[in-house]
Amino acid sequence: MKKVLITGANGQVGNEFTARLRKDLGKDNVIATDIKIKPDSANATEGIFEELDVTDVKRFRELAHKYQVDAIIHLASLLSVSSEKDPVFAWSLNTGSIINGLEIAKELKAQFFFPSSVAAYGVDAQPRFNTPQDTFMHPITIYGASKYAGEMLANYYHWNHGVDARSVRFGRLVSYKVRPGQGATDYAVAIYFDAIEKGSYECYLRPDTMLDFMYVDDAVDQVLKFLNTDEKKLTHRNGFNVTTFYATPEDIAASIKKFIPDFKITYKLDPVRQAIADSWPQHMDDSWARKEWGLDPKIGLDQMTEIILTNLRIKLKNEGAK
Ligand SMILES: NC(=O)c1ccc[n+]([C@@H]2O[C@H](COP(=O)([O-])OP(=O)(O)OC[C@H]3O[C@@H](n4cnc5c(N)ncnc54)[C@H](O)[C@@H]3O)[C@@H](O)[C@H]2O)c1
Known part of the structure; x- marks a missing residue:
């Protein structure tokens, strides 16, 4: 490329x-x-x-x-x-x-x-x-x-x-640079904004809704690795499952509490978004990507939480100062 x-x-x-x-x-x-x-x-x-x-x-x-x-x-x-x-x-x-x-x-x-x-x-x-x-x-x-x-x-x-x-x-890519939208799993971005801005978050998915996640920088790294792989090495070409970790809203809240001990999560379910999330697998097997082109994402939940909270605090402070 x-x-x-x-x-x-x-x-x-x-x-x-x-x-x-x-x-x-x-x-x-x-x-x-x-x-x-x-x-x-x-x-x-x-x-x-x-x-x-x-x-x-x-x-x-x-x-x-x-x-x-x-x-x-x-x-x-x-x-x-x-x-x-x-x-x-x-x-x-x-x-x-x-x-x-x-x-x-x-x-x-x-x-x-x-x-x-x-x-x-x-x-x-x-x-x-x-x-x-x-x-x-x-x-x-x-x-x-x-x-x-x-x-x-x-x-x-x-x-x-x-x-x-x-x-x-x-699965869900998580980033802090753009405010969350209305996607079924946007809670995983919104939760970090609200943790800093309000100290609490009202989640629209059940506490045990398990899904796959990847920090967005890791996703870019891994896609570039994939695109630079010699095509002769690929048996599959499309639809490679890729993920770093799986987590529930409870897991993400627990990770935030390690950095913001007073953080609180409450739940008010949105049946539309819950039904969409429930239709997806809890965790995808990504062994073909690991085998064919060396998928090897690095950033787990706690590391992602630390990166996001640190950088989001700076971003929100700068926005407030404008
Ligand atoms: N974010 C995730 O967790 C995730 C997970 C799986 C797949 N994806 C896929 O990754 C891609 C990017 O997702 P994202 O989260 O950045 O979405 P996003 O909504 O943040 O960005 C989509 C962009 O597409 C632009 N767009 C919409 N309609 C357009 C049009 N007609 N012409 C040109 N641009 C148009 C929007 O202005 C926006 O900037 C999408 O294809 C999405 O389906 C995202």
């Missing part, structure tokens, strides 16, 4: 990829794009930024050809809860933009990556703990269905059109 176009660069994951790849490849070799520019953001001020609505295939193609990119990291997507509110739009955005991106990657002989999700699994994937990568995939959300369709499209474009298309399934 020498020159990359990133879609959805202003999002939680996109911010991290953009900063990291500008460091690795040089700022002139990273074309950060999102539907709207945020004029004061590092994305806009510290390198190339172009406005791109990924449903606009003409503009997507123009930009990729203009900069002659050799990789597309496609992060733009509607997340789980927003997707349920408008399934027709979610399908056309999430799935349509993947096929558009794959067509453009084919034209440019570029590598193509998109992040799939644990949401690609359905309630019948067994066992719920250590769920294998290759098993029944019957997602019950439109977001999960669009992610699984994306995996199939990426496989199709690889086998039939020679595109070096790759994807991984993430």
Whole structure:
């Protein structure tokens, strides 16, 4: 990868990829794009930024050809809860933009990556703990269905059109740089903001809801390792399960208490988000990623909590001072 176009660069994951790849490849070799520019953001001020609505295939193609990119990291997507509110739009955005991106990657002989999700699994994937990568995939959300369709499209474009298309399934990625949204597992970001700002958090998932997590810096590291792996070493190409640790809201609260002893968690369940979280495996078996390309994430729960609390305090203090 020498020159990359990133879609959805202003999002939680996109911010991290953009900063990291500008460091690795040089700022002139990273074309950060999102539907709207945020004029004061590092994305806009510290390198190339172009406005791109990924449903606009003409503009997507123009930009990729203009900069002659050799990789597309496609992060733009509607997340789980927003997707349920408008399934027709979610399908056309999430799935349509993947096929558009794959067509453009084919034209440019570029590598193509998109992040799939644990949401690609359905309630019948067994066992719920250590769920294998290759098993029944019957997602019950439109977001999960669009992610699984994306995996199939990426496989199709690889086998039939020679595109070096790759994807991984993430559980929840945790970051402190962007405020949480309305995703089914956004509690894992919101809890840190509220721990610092209020000393307590009201959680909308049951205390024992177990899911997979990865600190976002670790996720970027691991994806870059994956994308740099010689394709001859890969048996699978899409839908690699990747995770660092599994945890419940109770576990995350206990980790926060190690640093903020007075922190309190209470629960007020949101049935919609609980049903979405319950449809996902508790923990994915990621042994194929470990075997084929050396998945080796480093940052566990307590270390992640320490990093987030330390940096979030500074961030919130700086924001307060503005
Ligand atoms: N965050 C996680 O825990 C997680 C887990 C699994 C998979 N993923 C996937 O990773 C990717 C990034 O997730 P995120 O958490 O950064 O999401 P996010 O919502 O923070 O960012 C998504 C970005 O996409 C942009 N976008 C939306 N519609 C667009 C359009 N039509 N054209 C161009 N840009 C558009 C948004 O402006 C936003 O900046 C998504 O594909 C998501 O499904 C994320």
